[in-house]
Amino acid sequence: MTGEDLVSVIMSIEARAKPREKCAMPSAMIPVDALPGFMRSMRDDPRLSFDMLCTHTAVDWLGENRFELVYVLYSTKHRHYVTVSTSIPRDKPEASSVSSIWRIAEWQEREVYDLMGVLYSGHPDLRRMFLEDDWVGFPLRKDYKDTFMLGLPE
Amino acid sequence: MTTSPITLADRIAAAPADASSLATQEYFVNMGPQHPSTHGVLRLLVKLDGETVREVIPVVGYIHRGIEKMGEYLTYRKFIHLSDRLDYLSAITNNWVVCMAVEKAAGIETNDRIQTIRTLCAELQRIQSHQLWWGVFGMDLGAFTAFLYGFRDREMVTDIFEETTGARLTMNYIQPGGLMYDIHPDFVKGVKKFIEYFKPKLAEYEQLVSGNVIIQARLRGIGVMSSESAISLGTTGPVLRGSGVEYDLRKTEPYGVYSKVQFDVPVGRIGDCWDRYWVRMEEMRQSIRIIEQLIDNIPEGKHMMIKPTAKIKLPEGLSYSQAETARGILGVLIVSDGSDKPYRIHLRSPNFNNLWSVTAMGPGLRIADLVAILSSIDIVVPDIDR
Numbered sequence: 458m459t460g461e462d463l464v465s466v467i468m469s470i471e472a473r474a475k476p477r478e479k480c481a482m483p484s485a486m487i488p489v490d491a492l493p494g495f496m497r498s499m500r501d502d503p504r505l506s507f508d509m510l511c512t513h514t515a516v517d518w519l520g521e522n523r524f525e526l527v528y529v530l531y532s533t534k535h536r537h538y539v540t541v542s543t544s545i546p547r548d549k550p551e552a553s554s555v556s557s558i559w560r561i562a563e564w565q566e567r568e569v570y571d572l573m574g575v576l577y578s579g580h581p582d583l584r585r586m587f588l589e590d591d592w593v594g595f596p597l598r599k600d601y602k603d604t605f606m607l608g609l610p611e
Numbered sequence: 612m613t614t615s616p617i618t619l620a621d622r623i624a625a626a627p628a629d630a631s632s633l634a635t636q637e638y639f640v641n642m643g644p645q646h647p648s649t650h651g652v653l654r655l656l657v658k659l660d661g662e663t664v665r666e667v668i669p670v671v672g673y674i675h676r677g678i679e680k681m682g683e684y685l686t687y688r689k690f691i692h693l694s695d696r697l698d699y700l701s702a703i704t705n706n707w708v709v710c711m712a713v714e715k716a717a718g719i720e721t722n723d724r725i726q727t728i729r730t731l732c733a734e735l736q737r738i739q740s741h742q743l744w745w746g747v748f749g750m751d752l753g754a755f756t757a758f759l760y761g762f763r764d765r766e767m768v769t770d771i772f773e774e775t776t777g778a779r780l781t782m783n784y785i786q787p788g789g790l791m792y793d794i795h796p797d798f799v800k801g802v803k804k805f806i807e808y809f810k811p812k813l814a815e816y817e818q819l820v821s822g823n824v825i826i827q828a829r830l831r832g833i834g835v836m837s838s839e840s841a842i843s844l845g846t847t848g849p850v851l852r853g854s855g856v857e858y859d860l861r862k863t864e865p866y867g868v869y870s871k872v873q874f875d876v877p878v879g880r881i882g883d884c885w886d887r888y889w890v891r892m893e894e895m896r897q898s899i900r901i902i903e904q905l906i907d908n909i910p911e912g913k914h915m916m917i918k919p920t921a922k923i924k925l926p927e928g929l930s931y932s933q934a935e936t937a938r939g940i941l942g943v944l945i946v947s948d949g950s951d952k953p954y955r956i957h958l959r960s961p962n963f964n965n966l967w968s969v970t971a972m973g974p975g976l977r978i979a980d981l982v983a984i985l986s987s988i989d990i991v992v993p994d995i996d997r
Contacts, residue, residue, distance in 0.1 A: 477929065478928075479926075479927055479928030479929060480928060480929045480930075481715070481716065481928060481929065481930040481931070482930075482931060484929075508839075508842050508843065509842050509843075509845065510845060511845075511933075511940070511942060511959060512931075512942055512944065512957065512959035514944060514955075514957040516946050516954070516955045517955070527929070527944065527957075529931055529942070529944070529959070533842055533856055533858055536863055538931075540929065540931065542929075551614060559843055559845065560840070560843045560844050560845070560967070560971070561843065561844050561845025561964055561967055563967075564845075564963075564964070564966075564967040565845075565964075568963075570616065572679075576614040576616070577614060578614045580614070582617070582622065583614065583615075583616045583617065584616050584617045584618055584619065584621075584622065585616070585618070585619075586671060586672060587671060587672030587675040587996060588672060588675070590618040590619060590620070596677060596680055597679060597680055
């Protein structure tokens with residue numbers, strides 16, 4: 458399947474999906490409320506069968522007051538990739554967990570919570586990963602500051 | 612609905628006592644952060660019932676350095692130096708992944724000589740990494756001799772790298788648009804000598820460890836992972852291929868000169884510790900095969916295509932590149948805002964994802980089996996913590 462075919466199949470699953478701008482690979486940008494159902498059909502639809510979650514991370518768009526959640530999916534059956542992204546407001550960073558779809562998501566989402574402060578509803582074990590339990594703030598956010606930082610971002 | 616995070620203390624809070632008089636008490640034991648088989652500072656909180664493992668909770672972050680955050684303040688060329696410090700046993704491959712991402716997005720061309728040398732170095736690195744794994748694997752299972760043999764033979768590759776790159780660990784050799792230096796005049800001779808030396812030694816490895824009755828008993832049927840769970844658990848590299856999934860980027864999406872060489876992708880059958888062991892042993896043979904095909908055919912050409920001082924700017928947008936390191940797939944996700952520094956750089960590291968499979972394989976086994984499983988997934992802690 459070519460990139461365009463892939464995107465049109467994805468569009469047929471979720472009408473509100475549109476390609477992410479300036480993305481080097483096939484991509485889909487969806488509203489956050491569609492996330493759990495959309496991801497499940499991405500895995501279960503035989504034309505797509507994205508059975509592996511390669512990576513999941515978040516990008517802090519401070520100027521636009523939003524976090525972008527990025528998921529890179531791969532299908533070991535069809536050997537194709539797709540980038541799924543969704544936006545959540547910065548002051549209410551909540552999204553549904555996809556850990557019931559891919560087991561690795563539980564682990565990757567915990568990292569995003571720890572460093573970016575995104576709260577995943579339905580996550581079985583949402584707690585700090587690299588940092589201590591009483592750490593204040595989320596270091597990968599663009600406006601994060603602490604006294605240990607050598608060069609404070611201007 | 613509000614989502615509230617919990618702490619480690621909540622996680623290990625005592626379960627309500629069972630009313631039955633036959634109930635046994637479950638308890639927690641810390642394995643690490645200073646345990647020899649955790650290969651660095653990794654802590655596993657193990658819930659036990661007698662000696663049977665009920666649950667494994669990995670606790671990571673003891674050497675977290677915030678490489679992703681640092682990356683946002685460094686230019687692309689500077690960031691490559693941090694990539695060595697991820698999985699230090701795949702330093703050159705890590706450099707390559709970052710360079711590949713930068714070259715792809717910025718449209719920097721390279722030549723055949725550069726790609727051939729990169730491929731050769733990556734395969735040498737794979738052999739060297741698997742040699743260390745084999746040695747440490749033996750030691751974890753109580754065969755100390757293997758450790759000495761593995762380190763003795765690894766030394767030869769380290770010497771070759773030292774000659775060419777100037778470093779024995781955290782080699783920083785690959786740059787966007789080429790290589791830091793051209794190969795040392797003795798490189799080809801040294802690699803050939805090593806291959807000649809190592810081939811019979813690999814057979815000796817098999818005699819020493821693979822056929823050993825104790826090793827077989829400790830590995831066969833232990834830590835079985837089906838291909839479906841291996842995929843869902845996000846494992847890559849020898850761990851995934853041990854479970855029978857033929858997913859090797861060198862074959863499925865060839866980069867470098869992998870499309871020009873002949874090699875096989877070994878896969879396991881049932882996904883136990885033995886399969887993962889066997890896959891790695893076979894990968895060393897395949898790496899030798901690749902090196903033998905390339906070593907006499909290094910094309911002539913320049914080793915650097917752009918000025919080392921040239922400013923590299925990536926066009927605005929999101930890009931994702933990946934390559935097969937010795938332990939699995941390292942992916943680099945770059946979000947660029949058009950400047951010479953990444954707006955956000957995310958590293959999908961193989962060990963971080965492979966470690967999660969321990970939580971699925973461990974329950975039901977004994978502590979000693981947990982050591983075998985940890986060794987068979989071959990973790991390097993700096994790559995988990997990043």
